[in-house]
Amino acid sequence: MKRNKYLCLIALMAMFSINGFAQCGDELVDDCASDIGSATYLKDFKIQLQKAEKNQPVPVHRVSVVLNAGTTYKFSVCNAPEYEGAAIIQLYDSNRLLGSSLNLQTGKLMKEFMMQCSKTGVYYMFVSFQDGKEGCAAAILSYVDNSK
């Protein structure tokens, strides 16, 4: 009986560790990248953030990317299902907010948005989770071929 209990514990631990990596790692990126339509994958970013502490700012993950003038980009985000948090992407050009996956007027969270870039340079993506919940997400940067 005791022996069975230990075996169950081992099996549970193994399942937990395999799922943990699969759901919040490369598998999430692969799933997300398969859902970008006719766009061409360029880069991915894995974001995992803790729940916000009480009376503290919402944790934010920042990444920088170079975007090229004359190119249309798509920003897509997918949330790991085992976490409550829903990711919000904000795109900045130095200190100016260009756009966000959260529509502040409607409160609607979008899974993707596009940007028609007219200035080559460094841009910053800030990713946080709505209401400071704990979350894990994959963000995909892809290239949109307008001629397709």
Added chain:
Amino acid sequence: MIKRLIYILLVIPLLASCGGNSEDQSADIPDSVKNGASSNLVEVSQEVIDDLVQNVSSPIEMAALIKKEGVPFSKNYLSDPDYVDNYNTSFAKAINLGIYGADLGYMNMYDKTGLILSHITAIKKITEDLKIGQFFDFATLKRLSSNNENLDSLMYISTSSFNRMDSYLRENKRSNMSTLMVTGVWIEGLYLATQVAIKSSNDEIKKRIGLQKISLNDLLIVLKVYKSDKNFAELISDFEQIKADFDSIKISVEKGDPTTKEVDGVLMIIQNDIQHVDMPKGQLEKIITTIEKVRNKIIGKQR
């Protein structure tokens, strides 16, 4: 007995992750960097290095522009995969891995699947030598290219493999290797664009070449972190020549407010800045010559 088994199961992954490939990692970190021998090293934080390395465009983008402008594919632009046996140091392997990676992106963009086998074979060899072969799915790439099937998957697996190798190298304190790989990607992308520019007077390609001044400055900052290594010092010296050619290019921006519209139900942000690139007459020719010289030196191409 069972308790002991649980203990072993818990301890093995910990040891595996902590022990890592310390031997492999030390193999390609220059002694000067490893020992922190010089006080002028690692003045740039890891976070800044990560940012700067990320700030080099994907090899796909230059190839996409070349294709978009209607320029036909040419296999004469590619680095010869047979050169792979000449790359005997980690330095040469890492930078040429980037060069082959950019070529792979160029071939994928034009759906030249029949040509990629020799390139992915060369890439496989380098990635195994650099102990990052686990990120390069050679078998799947070979199958997809041989059957000329699922070209989107071929493109995705190729590009994401390189991104994963780059992340792994940086996360495992092998940023010098990651920097070299990204440098190889950058110079090969620029080499492809400049070779195209010899034959076509396309303004978009000329402008994109001029705008590489931005990434070049970032790359030089990162390369200089490793300047006490003699191979890096030589590469920096070559890149300083490239920089000298780019110095006279003036980039200016007229600011405009972004607007939005909906395209097929998806929000589209339209940036309304206008960017000007002023390249003095004759400068493009100088850039073409220098890039060809430096790139051919890296790949070991004999004249």
